[in-house]
Amino acid sequence: MGALRCFEAAARRESFSQAAEELHLTHGAVSRAVRAIEEELGVALFERRNRRVYLTDAGRVLHQAAAEAFGVIQSATRRLRRDAQHRPLVLSCEPTLLMRWLIPRLPGFSEAHPSVSLRLVAGGGAVAFGEGIDLAIRRNDHPVLPGTFAEALFDERVGPVCAPVQQARFFDGVRVHADAPRLHTRTRPAAWAAWAQRAGVTLPQGPEALFEHFYLSLQAAVAGLGVAIGPYRLVCDDLASGLLVAPLGFTPDGTHYHLLTPRPILPGTAEALLLAWLREVQS
Known part of the structure; x- marks a missing residue:
């Protein structure tokens, strides 16, 4: 292909020197490329006389074919580039974070970057790119697969939350009442124990309830x-609206959220715009 590109430019310009200048090569490189094609085909493509070159009949046949082929390739690449610019980025995000934090904030991203289209997919665990997913937001409680790049977003902070009308019943100053039902979730079964350890408190025996997903345990707390142990970004909107209170505040739990990609994010790309926005939206 490289040799054909040299030939096509030399044939179009009928000049090895001008072809070399166009392709940012040396005159010798263009000449050797053309000679290699002539030797491969067993025909002369140019007549060389008086320091000029002229296409032979065989050269005109090959030039027409090469020009058409490169034209088709150029048209296809333009179409692919245009389609890629308009193709939505497919972003996978953990379901509860997607519902309770990301989606409510997406109008701000669309307003700031109207040219970037996003398609959201709920998902958790390790990410295998190449299955229709371009990017993924994940907490680092799962291994990152080889060949995956991770851009840090924010730390996870957690704390006990409940409905405001139940605060006096469920909390006693800086403690959770022993008879306050503790709401657990299968997706983070150790959330209460991990919070207690980091907060330096001992949890007494008391009533408990188990839910399948974080979203359900948080809704139970609202009710x-x-x-429930509430990750800050999953409950910040409910705190702001008064649906929940967090009497003991929030404590870092040692985990972090990352934006995962199958390749490094280049400046100026749609991925870079999304990353910068995610880092700006911290509440």
Whole structure:
């Protein structure tokens, strides 16, 4: 292909020197490329006389074919580049973070970057790119697969939350009442124990309830059924609206969220715009 490109430029300009200048090569490199094609085909493509070159009949045949082929390739690459610019980025995100934090904030991203289209997919665990997913937001409680690049977003902070009407019943100053129902979730079964260890408190025996997903345990807390361990970004909107309270505040749990990609993010790309926005939206 490189040799054909040299030949096509030399044939179009009928000049090895001008072809070399166009392709940012030396005159000798263009001449050797053309000679290699002539030797491969067993025909002369140029007549060389008086320091000029002229296409032979065989050269005109090959030039027409090469010009058409390169024209088709150029048209296809333009179309692919145009389609890629308009193709939505497919972003996978953990379901509860997606519902309770990301989606409510996406109008701000669309307003700031109207040219970038996003398609959201709920998902968790390790990410295998190449299955229709371009980017993924994940907490670092799962291994990152080889060949995956991780851009840090924010630390995870957690704390006990409950409905405001139940605060006096479920909390006693800086403690959770022993008879306050503790709401657990299968997706983070050690959330209460991990919080207690980092907060330096001992959890007494008391009533408990188990839910399949974090979203359900948080909704149960909103309904006044008990106290849930609330990751800050999953409950910040409910705190702002008064649906939940966090009497003991929030403590870093040692985990972090990252934006995962199959390749490094280049400046100026849609991926770079999304990364910068995610880092700006911290609450």
